[in-house]
Amino acid sequence: MLFVAWFAFTARKFATLGPTRRAPARIEPITPAHVHMPGGSAAPIAVAFGAGFLFAGLVVGGVGLVIGVTILVITLLIWFREAIRDYAHLEPAQSLQRLPAVVHQGPPPGVHMPGPSIRPLMGALGTAALLGGLVIGGWVLVLAVVFLVWTLIGWLVDFSAEYRKVEEADKTGHLENIPARPLPLRTLQVFAVAFALLALWQLGIFPPAAPATAGGPGASPGATGAAGPAGAPPGALTVIAKGIEYEQKTLEVGAGKPFTIFFENQDGASVPHDVDLHSADGSQLLKDQPTINGGTSKAYQYDALQPGTYKYICSVHSIPAMTGTLTVK
Ligand SMILES: [Cu+2]
Numbered sequence: 274m275l276f277v278a279w280f281a282f283t284a285r286k287f288a289t290l291g292p293t294r295r296a297p298a299r300i301e302p303i304t305p306a307h308v309h310m311p312g313g314s315a316a317p318i319a320v321a322f323g324a325g326f327l328f329a330g331l332v333v334g335g336v337g338l339v340i341g342v343t344i345l346v347i348t349l350l351i352w353f354r355e356a357i358r359d360y361a362h363l364e365p366a367q368s369l370q371r372l373p374a375v376v377h378q379g380p381p382p383g384v385h386m387p388g389p390s391i392r393p394l395m396g397a398l399g400t401a402a403l404l405g406g407l408v409i410g411g412w413v414l415v416l417a418v419v420f421l422v423w424t425l426i427g428w429l430v431d432f433s434a435e436y437r438k439v440e441e442a443d444k445t446g447h448l449e450n451i452p453a454r455p456l457p458l459r460t461l462q463v464f465a466v467a468f469a470l471l472a473l474w475q476l477g478i479f480p481p482a483a484p485a486t487a488g489g490p491g492a493s494p495g496a497t498g499a500a501g502p503a504g505a506p507p508g509a510l511t512v513i514a515k516g517i518e519y520e521q522k523t524l525e526v527g528a529g530k531p532f533t534i535f536f537e538n539q540d541g542a543s544v545p546h547d548v549d550l551h552s553a554d555g556s557q558l559l560k561d562q563p564t565i566n567g568g569t570s571k572a573y574q575y576d577a578l579q580p581g582t583y584k585y586i587c588s589v590h591s592i593p594a595m596t597g598t599l600t601v602k
Contacts (some may be wrong), residue, residue, distance in 0.1 A: 316352035323348035385448040392428040399424045413471045477541025505535035514546045515539040518594040525600045528580040540567035551584040
């Protein structure tokens, strides 16, 4: 809804920007000789929409995700085609003979050329981090959102500064660039290290976990041959989560009687999981279980079910790797 509201606001601003022109018609600016100036392009906006659909698809899942990816791929192809056309236009045969090209120090007089900006790169990094954060969850997601919000606010601040320069130029007839901003290299390094450490910590890779109790030196001699891990109540099904994934993705249980799933979370202490029971299409939550932290286990109780198929999903990571099918016979 925020996305739609922001887009509507922006579209309105565009529509009502500046004085309404009745006549004479807008003067088409003339590009100075030897200056290449690509025309306005809808491709960046189309790609932003594509990315929006991709995120919506990640939330909705299933067909929604396919649609999101398709829209993003199509919009990227459109952008690519436009860029190739622009390139082909820039590269007529005779220009090849004039190489090496003359490199100008700064734009020719009368040409406004905004300075380079790190924001687009940071936006791409932030989006990648956000996608990673959506998969890993927890603090990684929080950090990614903070990074992306920081980037976008900085970008907006730059835009407003540039816009004010344009307004000034309307009066002075001379368009100045905003002062060059120093690269926030130190902050980027801090974010990168924090992101990597948090991700490793949340995935349970770092610091290395203490030797697992099951199968370790202290395990009872009979444990190797037993169906379930130590501590599982008799008759219980077993589900183990490791590396943000259920090791058991199919379970079978008899109809009409309550059952127990002994759940062992073998991820790092900071990675919670659970085993919630859903209807087959995932639309209905039938049993909500409390999450348990990594390194612990719990016997989850479920009520008797009608014959059919059901889904069990981790409420923290509702991804295919943490989704299983329960068949009730
Ligand atoms: Cu999980």
